[in-house]
Amino acid sequence: MRTLLLLGDEAIAQAGIDAGMSGVYAYPGTPSTEITEYVRSSKEAHELGIVAKWCANEKTAAETALGMSYAGKRTMTCMKHVGLNVAADPFINSALTGTNGGLLFVVADDPSMHSSQNEQDSRFFGKFALLPILEPSNQQEAYDMVFEGFDLSERYKVPVMIRITTRLAHSRSGVVRKTSRKQNKLRLPESPLQFVLLPAVARKKYNTLLNTIGSFETEALSSPFNSFKDGHDKSMGIIACGLAYNYLMENYPDRNPPFPVLKICQYPAPAELFRDIHDHCESILVLEEGFPMIEELLKGLLASGKKIRGRLDGTIPRAGELNPTIVAEALGFPRQTITPIPSLVVPRPPSLCKGCPHIDSFLGLNEAIESYGKGRVFSDIGCYTLAALPPYESIYSCVDMGASITMAKGAADAGLKPAVAVIGDSTFTHSGITGLLDAVNDHSTITVIILDNATTAMTGGQPSAALNRIEAICKGVGVEENHIRVMKPLRKQHEYNTQILKEELEYDGVSVIIARRECIQTLNKRMREKFKDKTKS
Amino acid sequence: MKKDIILAGVGGQGILSIAAIIGYAAIESGLYLKQAEVHGMSQRGGDVQSHLRLSSEPIASDLIPYGKADLIISVEPMESLRYLPYLSQTGWLVTNSKPFVNMTNYPNPDDIMKELQQIPNSIVLDAEEIATEAGSIKSANMVILGAASPFLDIAYDNIEKAIHAVFGKKGEDVVAINLVALQSGRNIAEQSIKRP
Numbered sequence: 114m115r116t117l118l119l120l121g122d123e124a125i126a127q128a129g130i131d132a133g134m135s136g137v138y139a140y141p142g143t144p145s146t147e148i149t150e151y152v153r154s155s156k157e158a159h160e161l162g163i164v165a166k167w168c169a170n171e172k173t174a175a176e177t178a179l180g181m182s183y184a185g186k187r188t189m190t191c192m193k194h195v196g197l198n199v200a201a202d203p204f205i206n207s208a209l210t211g212t213n214g215g216l217l218f219v220v221a222d223d224p225s226m227h228s229s230q231n232e233q234d235s236r237f238f239g240k241f242a243l244l245p246i247l248e249p250s251n252q253q254e255a256y257d258m259v260f261e262g263f264d265l266s267e268r269y270k271v272p273v274m275i276r277i278t279t280r281l282a283h284s285r286s287g288v289v290r291k292t293s294r295k296q297n298k299l300r301l302p303e304s305p306l307q308f309v310l311l312p313a314v315a316r317k318k319y320n321t322l323l324n325t326i327g328s329f330e331t332e333a334l335s336s337p338f339n340s341f342k343d344g345h346d347k348s349m350g351i352i353a354c355g356l357a358y359n360y361l362m363e364n365y366p367d368r369n370p371p372f373p374v375l376k377i378c379q380y381p382a383p384a385e386l387f388r389d390i391h392d393h394c395e396s397i398l399v400l401e402e403g404f405p406m407i408e409e410l411l412k413g414l415l416a417s418g419k420k421i422r423g424r425l426d427g428t429i430p431r432a433g434e435l436n437p438t439i440v441a442e443a444l445g446f447p448r449q450t451i452t453p454i455p456s457l458v459v460p461r462p463p464s465l466c467k468g469c470p471h472i473d474s475f476l477g478l479n480e481a482i483e484s485y486g487k488g489r490v491f492s493d494i495g496c497y498t499l500a501a502l503p504p505y506e507s508i509y510s511c512v513d514m515g516a517s518i519t520m521a522k523g524a525a526d527a528g529l530k531p532a533v534a535v536i537g538d539s540t541f542t543h544s545g546i547t548g549l550l551d552a553v554n555d556h557s558t559i560t561v562i563i564l565d566n567a568t569t570a571m572t573g574g575q576p577s578a579a580l581n582r583i584e585a586i587c588k589g590v591g592v593e594e595n596h597i598r599v600m601k602p603l604r605k606q607h608e609y610n611t612q613i614l615k616e617e618l619e620y621d622g623v624s625v626i627i628a629r630r631e632c633i634q635t636l637n638k639r640m641r642e643k644f645k646d647k648t649k650s
Numbered sequence: 651m652k653k654d655i656i657l658a659g660v661g662g663q664g665i666l667s668i669a670a671i672i673g674y675a676a677i678e679s680g681l682y683l684k685q686a687e688v689h690g691m692s693q694r695g696g697d698v699q700s701h702l703r704l705s706s707e708p709i710a711s712d713l714i715p716y717g718k719a720d721l722i723i724s725v726e727p728m729e730s731l732r733y734l735p736y737l738s739q740t741g742w743l744v745t746n747s748k749p750f751v752n753m754t755n756y757p758n759p760d761d762i763m764k765e766l767q768q769i770p771n772s773i774v775l776d777a778e779e780i781a782t783e784a785g786s787i788k789s790a791n792m793v794i795l796g797a798a799s800p801f802l803d804i805a806y807d808n809i810e811k812a813i814h815a816v817f818g819k820k821g822e823d824v825v826a827i828n829l830v831a832l833q834s835g836r837n838i839a840e841q842s843i844k845r846p
Binding site for chain 1: 660661673677682683684685686687688689693694695696697701709710711712713714715716717718728729731732734735736737739752753755756757758761762765769
């Protein structure tokens, strides 16, 4: 079989293609974006007729995937950890409806918040939904687990979560492919009530799910992804979950630690799995990428038993991702002599690109709002969040997708005037429209600035869901037509734009200003491709 | 054989193309490889790094431990210093000397040079200038890669082959310029190694 050099994300995508997946649905979000990107640009996937779509948000993506599963086909939906918050409703409820064709929720967590507003451990979400979770420790396992995930999903008729983290998602390594499987044929669920969660049905379905947990545990006990290797030094037993296993092994060049090691990559992990290592070792060190899930379980509420070390007792920092150095210190290895970073080195935070339209929008807004004072602009998730930093310092919030409009409304209800929301076009269609409807219904005095750069820029320029339809949407929601203003954020239009902004800040009602100019990155990319085509012909 | 390399630069400077070429050459040479990249927010002009690990044996961690890197390859001088805690006591640092200034509090470039001079095994070169002589300022990356090539333990042929493979689509001219840039960087490194 051919070996490919793939990112963890790409390994999952290639595995989907090889495992007979019929569709992938997602909203872009670092570090999960490259899964769907890969399928979308794969010639093979295209020839196999695999549907690969960017959706309005993670909830619509997950529900579409559930619909494809209903029709009997294999599908996956991919998201970053905070995307699962958005898709939590279909995720939790699909555990009850169960599936028909295999269904995978691929969730990419971002410990250390490289490109996120929080760090979550999605294993807790999987546990909450009572579903099996697979957590690969390397790119090959990421590939293999897609096959195993579809098998588990079709065997027990439940969705399965694959949980990865940034370092696996964005790290490249050799992956050996398996023999390809055919896609499923269209096939309706056997029971017409399977997907109808009326209370009477849901109670039965919930009991069925509860009764299946034992089988999920049995699967975890016999899973090749969970393994135990004994060691002669019983002073410590080590439990390593997912990626943490690599950091453990990195510290033993012969890959042979003297301590007993339990590797956990499939959940729910039953008590029997831990019994041996717990009973035969004097203490336990738990290495987990994320929250102390296994550590908490082993420790128990009163921590009255064996010495359990990990993130809870400070052996490992409570926050942030693991690395081989942190694990080396937890194992008691002496510190390496290291050269410190010279004091003259200063941080280099990311910044808006040269020529970015947001720069002109924020310069205009800063001038227009100056007379009212600071603290009146709510913002959202995207490149424009960088306007919180100097030299702009224009915005005062960034919480979750769509929260700019609703928070501005809440502040306006409290009496703040003007209250401004700044939101990107893709974030607006993701979760901003419903908030705008609330504001219209209440005649709230808010000014919404939609930064329409015609793309989902931060994640690399995926298509925007409502290209050229933003005005129509605002009108449809009920914003008065003469308070839907469009401006082009350009240096030479600064005075004119500032004037528009000033007028709308004074208006006692909902107004929307669409600042429309294409993202400089996608524009440059388009121009390069155009030039390439020209030189070809 | 085992080489742990930190690639450093600023988002948009193209450190990933250096990684792609070393990666291709490593696979050609039958080595195992792991390469952790930075995607997302930092790519907007922030500091970016990539951990590139090559070995004749399977590799465990995607990240290099502190104090264990054999090589830092940087396309920006201040960024090369940011990753010093990763460099082993016997490791080499190869960096461009030309600052990339996209911030108001960038330190005095002379002070950066003084810091670099204190590192025992380092090669500091003006990659832009050498690349311009080679035919295109865009090949500065390949000058840096050439200067790092003596420390890679990968046959020089395989690196040239990788340049053909990665830049081939862009035409023979581009390949030729990049090969000259690579060789220029390598020559400078070889002279530096001879007279420490």
